Amino acid sequence: MTIAAKQDAAGLGVQKALHMYRQMIAIRAFEERANDLYTRALMPGLAHLYIGEEAVAVGVCEALRPDDYITSTHRGHGHCLAKGAAPDLMFAELLGKEAGYCKGKGGSMHIADPGTGNLGANAIVGGGAALATGAAYASKMLGQDRVAVCFFGEGALGQGVLYESMNLAQLWKLPILYVCENNMYNEYTHFSETTAGDIPTRATAFGLQSETVDGQDVRAVHAAASKMVERARRGDGPAFLLMNTYRFRGHHVGDIARDYYRSKQEEQRWMSERDPIALFGGWLVAEGLAEKGELDRMETEVAAEMDAAVEFAKNAPYPDPARVDEDVYA
Amino acid sequence: MPETATAVREISFADAIREALAEEMRRDPTVFVIGEDVAEAGTPFKVVKGLVDEFGKARVVDTPISEAGFTGLAVGAAMAGMRPVVDIMFGDFMTLIMDQVVNQAAKIHYMSGGKWKVPMVIRATMGATRRSAAQHSQSLHAWPSHIPGLKVAIPSTPYDAKGLLKAAIRDDNPVVIFEDKISYAKVKGPVPDEEYVIPLGVADIKREGSDISIIATSSMVQVALGAAVMLEEVGVDAEVVDPRTTWPLDEKTLIESVRKTSRCIVVDEGYFRYGITGEIASVIAENAFYDLDGPVRRLGARHVPIPFAPPLEDATVPNERDVVALARQMCNK
Numbered sequence: 304m305t306i307a308a309k310q311d312a313a314g315l316g317v318q319k320a321l322h323m324y325r326q327m328i329a330i331r332a333f334e335e336r337a338n339d340l341y342t343r344a345l346m347p348g349l350a351h352l353y354i355g356e357e358a359v360a361v362g363v364c365e366a367l368r369p370d371d372y373i374t375s376t377h378r379g380h381g382h383c384l385a386k387g388a389a390p391d392l393m394f395a396e397l398l399g400k401e402a403g404y405c406k407g408k409g410g411s412m413h414i415a416d417p418g419t420g421n422l423g424a425n426a427i428v429g430g431g432a433a434l435a436t437g438a439a440y441a442s443k444m445l446g447q448d449r450v451a452v453c454f455f456g457e458g459a460l461g462q463g464v465l466y467e468s469m470n471l472a473q474l475w476k477l478p479i480l481y482v483c484e485n486n487m488y489n490e491y492t493h494f495s496e497t498t499a500g501d502i503p504t505r506a507t508a509f510g511l512q513s514e515t516v517d518g519q520d521v522r523a524v525h526a527a528a529s530k531m532v533e534r535a536r537r538g539d540g541p542a543f544l545l546m547n548t549y550r551f552r553g554h555h556v557g558d559i560a561r562d563y564y565r566s567k568q569e570e571q572r573w574m575s576e577r578d579p580i581a582l583f584g585g586w587l588v589a590e591g592l593a594e595k596g597e598l599d600r601m602e603t604e605v606a607a608e609m610d611a612a613v614e615f616a617k618n619a620p621y622p623d624p625a626r627v628d629e630d631v632y633a
Numbered sequence: 634m635p636e637t638a639t640a641v642r643e644i645s646f647a648d649a650i651r652e653a654l655a656e657e658m659r660r661d662p663t664v665f666v667i668g669e670d671v672a673e674a675g676t677p678f679k680v681v682k683g684l685v686d687e688f689g690k691a692r693v694v695d696t697p698i699s700e701a702g703f704t705g706l707a708v709g710a711a712m713a714g715m716r717p718v719v720d721i722m723f724g725d726f727m728t729l730i731m732d733q734v735v736n737q738a739a740k741i742h743y744m745s746g747g748k749w750k751v752p753m754v755i756r757a758t759m760g761a762t763r764r765s766a767a768q769h770s771q772s773l774h775a776w777p778s779h780i781p782g783l784k785v786a787i788p789s790t791p792y793d794a795k796g797l798l799k800a801a802i803r804d805d806n807p808v809v810i811f812e813d814k815i816s817y818a819k820v821k822g823p824v825p826d827e828e829y830v831i832p833l834g835v836a837d838i839k840r841e842g843s844d845i846s847i848i849a850t851s852s853m854v855q856v857a858l859g860a861a862v863m864l865e866e867v868g869v870d871a872e873v874v875d876p877r878t879t880w881p882l883d884e885k886t887l888i889e890s891v892r893k894t895s896r897c898i899v900v901d902e903g904y905f906r907y908g909i910t911g912e913i914a915s916v917i918a919e920n921a922f923y924d925l926d927g928p929v930r931r932l933g934a935r936h937v938p939i940p941f942a943p944p945l946e947d948a949t950v951p952n953e954r955d956v957v958a959l960a961r962q963m964c965n966k
Contacts, residue, residue, distance in 0.1 A: 372713065406746035415745035422712055423745060427736050433702055434737060437709020444665070444691070445714055464732070467702025474697070630747035631781050633805035 314526060317592050321601070323365050323521055324587060327357040327580050328602055330381045332609040333390055337380065337397060337411075341556045345617065346397050348410050353381035355551030358579035359484050360385035362524025363452060363544075366532045372420045372438040372451040374431025377412045378550075379424030382454050387419040390609055394616035401626075402619040408630065420449075429455060429462030432481070436468040439479035439541075450535045451479045452528075458489035460498055460505065469541065473509045478535035480528065481506065481543045484518065486550040491564045506543030518548030519579045522586070549573040641823035646816040647680045649791035649824050650756075653798040654681060654718065656828065658688050661716060664802055667694040667703055668720025676722060678758070678817050700729040704755065708738045708807075711753040716802060721757040723769045724811060727776060730755070738807040739782030753808075754801045759787075760813040760852050760902060761939045761950050770939035770946070772851070772901075775908040777809040778879040784833050785879045786810040789854035791822040793877055796831030804833065813852040813902075820855060834881030838890065842872035845896040845960050848887055848913055849873055853900040853932075853951060860956035869964045879909055884916050891917050892924040896963050898932065900951050905933030930959055 315323070334354045340346040353360065356378075364373070364385035375382035383393060388404065396403025397411045404414050415423035422438055425431045435453035442449040459465055460483065472479050489497050503513040512534065516527045524546060531542035551574055553561055561570075587593040644652070658664045665688075666681060672695045675682025685693040696703040700721060707717035721730065738751045759772035777783045784806055788794035794812065801808035813820075839854055840861050849857035854875045861871040874890045876882055891897045897917050899910040910931035917929050932951040940946050 374709075404746065405744060405748070408746050409744040413744040415741075415749055417748050422709065423741065423749065425737075427732060430732070430737060433705020433733060434709035434712065436702075437706035437711070438713040439709075440706055441710040441713035441715045444710070445663075449713075451709075464701045464705060467697070467699035468705065470697060470699065471702050471706055630743045632784075633742050633747070633750045633752075 314522065319365070320587060320592055323361050323525070324583055324593070324598065325601055325605065326361045326365070326385055327521065327583065329390070329605050329609070330357045330360065330384050331580060332605050333380055333384060333393070336394070336609055336613050338552070338556055340397065340613065347399055350411055350556040351378040351554065352552045352556065353378055355573065355579070356484055356486055356518065356548045357381055358521035358524050358583065359482065359518045359546045359548055360454070362521040363480070363482055363528040365525055366528040367450065367452065370420055371449050372422055372435060374422045374435040374451070374453050375414070375424035376431065376455055377424065377426045377428075378456065379412065379414060383414045383416070383421055383424065386421050388414065388416055388421065390612035391615040394612050395619045398616045398619070399621060400616055400619035401622040402616070406626070406630070407622045429459035429465050431455060432459065432462070432465040432468040436472050436477060436479055439472065439477040440475065442478055443475070448536050449478070450532050452482055453479060454482050454484065456489070457483055457485040457487070457494045457498065457502070459483070460502065461489070466505070469506060469509045469511060469543070472541040473511055476538065476540040478538070479541045480531050480535060481511070481541065483543065483545050484548055485545060486548050488550060488554070488564065490554045491558070493564065503543065503545050512540070512542040513545070514542070515545045515547065518546030519577045519582060521579055521583050549577060641825050643821050644791055644824050645818055646791045646794055646812070646820045647678065647818060649795040650680050650798055650812065651682070651684065652824070653795040653802070654684060655687065657799055657802045658684070658692060663714060664716045664718065665692040665694060666718045666720060667696060667707055669696055669698055669722055671695060671720050676720060678814065680817060681720065700726050701733055704730040705733040705737060707753050708733055708741070708751055711751045712741065712749050716752050718754045718756060718802060721755055724757040724759045724773050725768050725771045727757060727773050734777065734783070734807065734809070735780050739780045742806070743782060750805045751807050752805045754798070755807070755809045757809060757811050758814045759811040760815050761934070761946055763814055764941065764943060764946065766941040767938035772811070772903040772934065774809070774811045774879060775903045778909065778912070782807065784808040784881065786833060786877065787851040787879060788812070788877060789816070789839070789851050789875050790820065791824050793831060793837065793875070795824055796829050797833065797877060799830045800833050803830065808833065811851065816852060816855070831877070833878045834883055836874055836876045836883035836886035838872065838886070839875050840871065840873040842870040842894065844870045844894055844964055845898065846872045846874055846890040846894045847956065847960070848890075848897065848899045849875060850879070850901045850909060852902050856951060856953050857900060857956060859953040860960065863953060863957045864960055867961060867966050869960055869966050871960060876913070882916070884920065887913065887916060888920045891921045895924055895926045897925065897929045898956065898959055898963070899929065900932040900956060902934055902950055904936060905931065906936050908933060927963060930963065932956065932959065
């Protein structure tokens with residue numbers, strides 16, 4: 304098979320595929336360091352890790368333009384990185400440092416960055432739904448062709464404002480994707496105990512286009528997102544994507560004893576059989592798009608980059624307490 | 634209030650608001666009105682009637698009955714370059730939009746380290762005595778006043794309503810403006826033809842006096858002015874001070890008035906407990922204590938859900954007689 308034919312088979316250029324792989328391992332490496340900082344008591348607050356769900360953020364954000372919008376969640380590091388955030392400024396924010404994206408005023412759950420179209424991670428479950436819909440509304444009113452993506456976990460399916468937002472989006476044909484990451488657990492409760500009926504039907508009832516996707520397969524995620532993003536950009540309206548995925552770690556770093564809500568066997572099965580990075584890496588090698596050694600080298604590079612970002616954040620100063628009253632009003 | 638009132642046309646409170654919206658929409662294409670029945674219906678109060686004829690349905694946007702959804706949509710639209718003016722038909726529905734206002738709009742600028750701005754206005758109504766019962770009669774302006782990141786305006790006259798709304802629309806922060814439903818048609822006043830804006834955070838002396846300061850807000854300004862006329866007959870010269878915004882609060886003007894008169898009543902239509910009157914009374918007590926002849930006194934809505942039966946409802950809201958009786962007692966007249 305020629306190289307060109309392989310690219311066609313992949314549905315992605317080789318460069319794009321390798322970039323996506325790199326973004327996925329960057330998120331994993333970021334989160335492992337966040338875990339480390341947290342367990343060593345260097346990171347205040349809470350740390351909700353995205354490990355296991357990397358294919359969703361990367362597959363979707365790689366279908367977006369830099370000026371497209373996203374809203375993220377309390378489990379948002381992956382979305383922010385996938386949309387282009389710089390790891391050093393993110394770590395600085397996680398540690399509450401002045402150099403962070405939000406001058407240390409937001410923290411892990413509120414990373415926001417106009418430069419990458421990130422309207423903000425949101426610590427209210429479902430809190431991004433109406434905001435992302437509003438950004439899509441502004442895009443349409445201003446005659447732009449920017450698309451908004453609202454990331455949320457399946458826990459947000461319990462929030463009424465999500466349905467109000469989808470209704471408005473479909474009524475007004477807004478350029479928005481509602482991306483539901485079903486990692487199967489609303490905090491410490493299996494989603495089957497909180498979610499009546501069928502999930503995609505909730506969106507199709509409003510007339511949204513909907514697709515259910517294997518959220519561990521970054522190619523499938525990217526293909527579905529690309530299709531819906533292009534459709535939205537053309538003015539054909541909103542879509543709902545249900546991404547079936549799995550949270551490899553606890554609800555937050557401190558959620559260690561998880562036996563009461565899920566088994567170690569279940570976790571092991573997902574980690575050994577359904578790791579999105581292993582699946583995509585294996586596919587890249589099997590298809591001959593990358594050599595194993597090349598992926599390993601990439602991992603070493605990413606690790607060094609993340610270590611440097613952590614060092615930057617650790618060495619950065621805290622904000623001066625005198626600045627506590629700044630930024631309340633514009 | 635301009636002293637040259639005779640040279641100026643008189644319009645209603647509702648007309649003043651409609652003029653402010655129309656002028657700002659002409660001036661800035663990113664300003665749009667969004668809410669329930671705002672287009673052809675012009676809201677049940679007819680305040681925005683006719684705007685759709687000039688600006689079309691794309692800028693006077695009828696929504697489903699989804700207050701949280703369209704308010705949150707306005708927050709996102711504001712972040713992305715628009716200046717939405719959200720219409721909340723009854724201020725009681727603040728309950729339905731609180732997360733969008735308190736956890737989202739108010740905090741986004743701060744949480745993002747000053748990177749995102751939320752230039753939006755929420756117009757809500759307030760005020761009892763329309764026989765609308767407990768869920769359509771409350772005055773909840775104390776709630777947003779409690780939250781850092783929000784500004785809150787409570788105009789009492791057509792002149793103030795127009796100038797404050799124009800300032801609110803141009804402000805880069807979320808501003809909640811409460812409009813008294815009774816005042817829409819009932820209160821008329823001079824509004825000049827030429828353009829003006831009233832900065833948020835500047836109180837206004839509605840009537841000068843030397844014996845007692847009556848600090849009054851929104852609907853209670855008319856009550857205080859009426860009381861001042863009655864007090865004059867018994868030899869009490871009352872000053873009526875309208876803060877016009879609860880946040881930012883022009884503490885200086887309020888304190889200076891009380892230092893001059895040495896007596897103070899605070900009257901507001903919101904609930905008496907844990908509300909606007911308590912906050913203003915504490916500002917006076919902390920800053921003008923040694924100038925006072927006696928304790929600061931307060932009048933506000935009784936601590937009950939607003940009842941339906943007219944005699945019951947009327948008993949919940951301060952009136953001119955209440956103000957006069959209290960002022961006479963304080964002035965020994």
